[in-house]
Amino acid sequence: MNDSNKFSEEEKKILLDHDYDGIQEFDYPLPNWWTMTFVLTSLFGIPYMIYYLFLGGPTLRQESELELAKIKTVRTAYAVKMAKFDHQAYDKVIAEGAASKGKEVFIENCASCHKDGGEGDVGPNLTDAYWMHAKATPETIYEVVLNGREDKGMPVWGEDLTKDEILAVVFHVMSLTNTNVANGKEPQGKKVD
Amino acid sequence: MSTDQNTGALEEFSYDDSSVKLFLHATIIWGAVALLLGVVIALQLASWQFNFNLEWFTFGRLRPLHTNAAVFAFCGNAMFAGIYYSTQRLCKARLYNDFLSRLHFWGWQLIIVAAAISLPLGYSHGKEYAELEWPIDIGITIIWVVFAVNFFGTLYKRREKHIYVALWFYIATIVTVAVLHIVNSIEIPISLMKSYPVWAGAQDALIQWWYGHNAVAFFLTTPFLGLMYYFVPKAINRPVYSYRLSIIHFWSLVFIYIWAGPHHLLYTALPDWAQTLGMCFSVILWAPSWGGMINGLLTMRGAWDRVRSEPLLKFLATSITFYGMSTFEGPLMAIKSVNALAHYTDWVVGHVHSGTIGWNVMLVSGILYYIVPKIWKTELFSQKLANIHFWSTTIGLVLYILSMWTAGITQGLMWREINPSTGMLTYPNFVETVTKIIPMYWVRAFGGVLVLGGFILLLINLYKTIARAPKEQKEEILRAPALEKNSSKAKGHRGLEGLPAVFTVLTVLAVLVGSAIEILPSILSNKWIEKDARVTPYTPLELAGRDIYIREGCYVCHSQMIRTLPHEVLRYGPSSTAAEFVYDRPFQWGSKRTGPDIARVGGKYNHLWHYRHMMDPRVVTQGSIMPNYPWLFKKKADLGILSKKLAVLKSMGVPYSDEEIEKATELAKTQADVIIKELASDGVPTNMKNKQIIALIAYLQRLGTDIQQEIEEEE
Numbered sequence: 001m002n003d004s005n006k007f008s009e010e011e012k013k014i015l016l017d018h019d020y021d022g023i024q025e026f027d028y029p030l031p032n033w034w035t036m037t038f039v040l041t042s043l044f045g046i047p048y049m050i051y052y053l054f055l056g057g058p059t060l061r062q063e064s065e066l067e068l069a070k071i072k073t074v075r076t077a078y079a080v081k082m083a084k085f086d087h088q089a090y091d092k093v094i095a096e097g098a099a100s101k102g103k104e105v106f107i108e109n110c111a112s113c114h115k116d117g118g119e120g121d122v123g124p125n126l127t128d129a130y131w132m133h134a135k136a137t138p139e140t141i142y143e144v145v146l147n148g149r150e151d152k153g154m155p156v157w158g159e160d161l162t163k164d165e166i167l168a169v170v171f172h173v174m175s176l177t178n179t180n181v182a183n184g185k186e187p188q189g190k191k192v193d
Numbered sequence: 194m195s196t197d198q199n200t201g202a203l204e205e206f207s208y209d210d211s212s213v214k215l216f217l218h219a220t221i222i223w224g225a226v227a228l229l230l231g232v233v234i235a236l237q238l239a240s241w242q243f244n245f246n247l248e249w250f251t252f253g254r255l256r257p258l259h260t261n262a263a264v265f266a267f268c269g270n271a272m273f274a275g276i277y278y279s280t281q282r283l284c285k286a287r288l289y290n291d292f293l294s295r296l297h298f299w300g301w302q303l304i305i306v307a308a309a310i311s312l313p314l315g316y317s318h319g320k321e322y323a324e325l326e327w328p329i330d331i332g333i334t335i336i337w338v339v340f341a342v343n344f345f346g347t348l349y350k351r352r353e354k355h356i357y358v359a360l361w362f363y364i365a366t367i368v369t370v371a372v373l374h375i376v377n378s379i380e381i382p383i384s385l386m387k388s389y390p391v392w393a394g395a396q397d398a399l400i401q402w403w404y405g406h407n408a409v410a411f412f413l414t415t416p417f418l419g420l421m422y423y424f425v426p427k428a429i430n431r432p433v434y435s436y437r438l439s440i441i442h443f444w445s446l447v448f449i450y451i452w453a454g455p456h457h458l459l460y461t462a463l464p465d466w467a468q469t470l471g472m473c474f475s476v477i478l479w480a481p482s483w484g485g486m487i488n489g490l491l492t493m494r495g496a497w498d499r500v501r502s503e504p505l506l507k508f509l510a511t512s513i514t515f516y517g518m519s520t521f522e523g524p525l526m527a528i529k530s531v532n533a534l535a536h537y538t539d540w541v542v543g544h545v546h547s548g549t550i551g552w553n554v555m556l557v558s559g560i561l562y563y564i565v566p567k568i569w570k571t572e573l574f575s576q577k578l579a580n581i582h583f584w585s586t587t588i589g590l591v592l593y594i595l596s597m598w599t600a601g602i603t604q605g606l607m608w609r610e611i612n613p614s615t616g617m618l619t620y621p622n623f624v625e626t627v628t629k630i631i632p633m634y635w636v637r638a639f640g641g642v643l644v645l646g647g648f649i650l651l652l653i654n655l656y657k658t659i660a661r662a663p664k665e666q667k668e669e670i671l672r673a674p675a676l677e678k679n680s681s682k683a684k685g686h687r688g689l690e691g692l693p694a695v696f697t698v699l700t701v702l703a704v705l706v707g708s709a710i711e712i713l714p715s716i717l718s719n720k721w722i723e724k725d726a727r728v729t730p731y732t733p734l735e736l737a738g739r740d741i742y743i744r745e746g747c748y749v750c751h752s753q754m755i756r757t758l759p760h761e762v763l764r765y766g767p768s769s770t771a772a773e774f775v776y777d778r779p780f781q782w783g784s785k786r787t788g789p790d791i792a793r794v795g796g797k798y799n800h801l802w803h804y805r806h807m808m809d810p811r812v813v814t815q816g817s818i819m820p821n822y823p824w825l826f827k828k829k830a831d832l833g834i835l836s837k838k839l840a841v842l843k844s845m846g847v848p849y850s851d852e853e854i855e856k857a858t859e860l861a862k863t864q865a866d867v868i869i870k871e872l873a874s875d876g877v878p879t880n881m882k883n884k885q886i887i888a889l890i891a892y893l894q895r896l897g898t899d900i901q902q903e904i905e906e907e908e
Contacts, residue, residue, distance in 0.1 A: 015432060016436055018355070018357075018436070020282075020283050020353060020355075020357040021279075021282040021283055021285075021423075021427075022427070023357065023423070023426045023427065023432070023433065024426075024432035024433070025432055025433045025435075025436040025439075026432045026433065026434055026435060026436070027435060027436045027437055028434055028435040028437075028438070028491070029435070029437070030435070030437065030438055030441065031487060034438075034480060034483060034484065034487060035480075037479060037480040037483065038445075038477075038480035038481070041476050041477045041479050041480060041524075042477050044473075044476060045473035045474070045476050045477045046473070048469070048472075048473050049469055049470065049473045052465070052466070052469045053466050053469060053470075059465040060459075060460055060465060060468070060529070060757045061465075061757045061768065063757075064460075064757040064758055064759055064762070064768065067759045068759045068762055071611060071616045071759055071763070072616070073616075074613070074614070074615065074616035075615070075616035075617065078614070078615045078616060078617070108622075108815075109622075111815075112812070112813040112814060112815065113802065113813065121801075121805070122798075122799060122801045122802045122805060122813065122875075150796070150797070151796070152799065153797070153798045153799035153802055155797075159617055159618075159621065159763075160617070160618070160621035160622070162615075185876070186876075
């Protein structure tokens with residue numbers, strides 16, 4: 001380690017007289033790009049802090065609320081469009097093969113509570129003649145799917161599913177009523193004939 | 194060379210290398226264990242069946258075991274071995290006290306064994322990297338003091354006037370870890386293995402991440418930078434690149450690092466100003482971190498040909514490169530808008546492992562290949578095996594990082610995508626964003642297997658090396674002149690290097706400034722967060738459920754913190770506020786969403802849904818990767834201890850009435866009966882009395898409901 005011949009002339013000039021267990025130290029100047037990195041990150045960080053801490057820069061919550069307000073406008077407009085049961089669209093969805101699509105949507109989203117065949121588990125049995133919220137018509141089922149019944153654990157599917165998906169699943173639920181599959185959950189709600 | 198002060202008579206001494214050897218054995222063995230646990234939990238994420246329906250083997254309990262084993266068992270022992278080996282040589286002095294060295298070793302192993310038993314049993318604080326319960330916390334404090342006395346005693350006995358840069362980093366490590374551990378672990382015991390922290394909610398979150406981030410800084414970074422400063426120049430046989438860079442990057446690093454903790458809490462309910470400090474100091478930290486990388490890599494300048502051929506040098510060079518990469522990635526991810534995407538995703542997991550595997554495992558492997566042959570006075574058994582180990586680790590790590598980048602960014606983008614024409618989430622089903630990235634979990638597990646396999650090669654290689662060492666391992670007698678007191682005429686920083694006590698005091702001050710400015714307001718000011726009168730303490734049954742939630746480590750996969758980001762509000766409900774968590778001891782905001790946020794899960798599903806879900810999550814959520822929790826349906830909740838729990842919480846300011854405390858168990862049973870009755874009406878067997886699942890359901894149904902009710906009424 002102390003073999004001074006292995007160092008260039010330049011290195012010898014900056015080799016310090018430090019020796020720790022044979023470890024020596026050069027004293028190269030700080031690389032310019034490193035110093036600049038330090039300066040630039042500080043030039044970014046310090047004014048940033050001053051702006052947000054002392055000069056009234058908006059909080060993250062305020063920024064989020066502004067953005068949310070814009071999204072809510074879009075959602076409200078869409079909700080108005082969705083609220084009314086669209087008979088034309090329903091007929092169109094049926095014509096385009098709602099039977100298979102509806103089942104697909106049902107298995108993916110509804111079966112976790114109503115089971116694959118609609119026999120009910122966490123949620124009520126959909127194959128009997130008893131109804132808690134809807135009345136065995138496409139219009140009333142549509143409303144329950146769209147708005148959910150959150151107090152009973154039924155999610156607001158209007159926030160997750162498209163209009164066509166909801167219409168297709170309504171068609172599927174209509175097809176389940178009064179099929180009275182085996183092992184169904186005991187009836188809940190009122191009987192609708 | 195620096196002999197101007199060493200003019201005393203020659204003294205004889207020897208190094209205590211037998212203690213170093215003990216720590217080396219522990220490093221190798223715990224390293225293999227920690228990596229094996231990593232592979233196990235990686236497989237559990239790829240396929241839930243690897244949880245085996247076993248209580249003590251589920252991800253929520255093994256993940257803390259993996260992190261504790263990696264950080265405290267593997268890196269801890271490696272740090273102690275390296276520090277004890279190098280400090281003796283840098284000080285030309287034997288370790289201060291042989292008994293303390295052994296006490297340190299056996300005490301630390303006892304702590305590790307206690308962790309290895311208690312964590313799978315579910316004894317946990319529920320605070321990341323600080324999960325160990327209070328008796329073990331006290332053990333850690335005692336052993337750390339033993340370490341400190343032994344280290345500073347050695348400095349005191351030194352025969353070298355000035356302390357080398359490696360020692361500066363060791364000093365910073367010892368004092369800062371002590372401060373972090375003690376402040377973050379202040380807790381009131383309930384029983385032998387259960388306690389509540391004195392800090393609550395947002396304050397607990399701030400202190401935890403001040404601790405957690407600086408555990409990375411002062412347990413995984415500064416000691417290993419110190420080791421780098423010793424072992425790289427020794428192994429490469431070249432002088433350190435720049436002394437003045439050492440000074441500047443050391444002081445800037447210790448001063449700035451301590452401020453960066455709140456970058457773990459961006460967009461959360463932590464007060465905005467603390468978040469801003471955390472982000473900005475993280476960005477400014479980039480250059481100080483890279484100062485260490487430059488000094489490491491440029492020390493190797495002029496010897497690159499040897500780096501290409503010697504596996505040990507490959508490990509050192511690669512570890513420093515990964516250190517540079519992850520200390521660039523860190524500041525990047527600390528920028529608010531980047532963090533909005535990265536936080537809670539696997540990107541963070543990838544980042545952590547590019548640090549821990551890339552920097553710590555690689556560096557320690559290099560050091561082991563250097564130190565083991567040297568200390569056992571023999572040659573390495575096989576360079577070829579070491580070379581295979583190097584490539585296996587490197588390829589494994591690259592697979593790890595790439596898969597986690599892909600998984601994290603994919604999931605982060607799916608979470609935030611909003612349909613512009615409807616204003617609705619494109620991927621409203623959380624599980625969709627999980628099943629999408631499962632292939633990446635397999636890639637990560639495979640990468641982990643390569644890293645583990647490489648380390649097993651190291652284990653074989655080093656034990657073969659030790660096996661062929663000469664049986665007689667006598668301590669070599671060395672001679673050096675005694676140190677003359679007050680002999681240095683050096684000024685400035687060089688003078689300071691001759692005064693370790695002053696140096697230590699200045700280091701403590703450097704870390705206390707940022708700590709005090711960020712933390713003290715939360716302790717001193719009652720206006721630190723806005724209060725909300727609607728928020729009330731947990732009922733006794735909910736509290737029992739919460740402690741089950743903590744025991745099962747639910748927080749390692751579920752957050753309870755809806756960030757101030759529009760897509761989170763759409764998915765989970767109104768952004769969380771600090772006021773909602775004032776009774777949360779410990780806070781359970783989480784840091785990773787392997788499952789969805791559950792800050793407002795209360796009332797979202799009925800009791801039966803939770804009942805089914807905990808029994809088998811896939812019954813209600815197809816594609817879920819959550820483990821089953823069958824034991825919650827068999828074991829009874831400990832409701833008898835609730836009075837004591839409530840009393841302890843009251844002593845910390847939670848407004849329980851004396852009547853509530855006295856009748857806690859009764860109140861819990863009454864509330865449980867209501868839940869059981871509703872479940873029974875849905876067809877669940879009625880023998881659920883006092884079962885743990887009932888308490889857990891009570892807790893889950895409470896989450897986020899305090900302010901939800903009011904908001905609905907306002908509308």
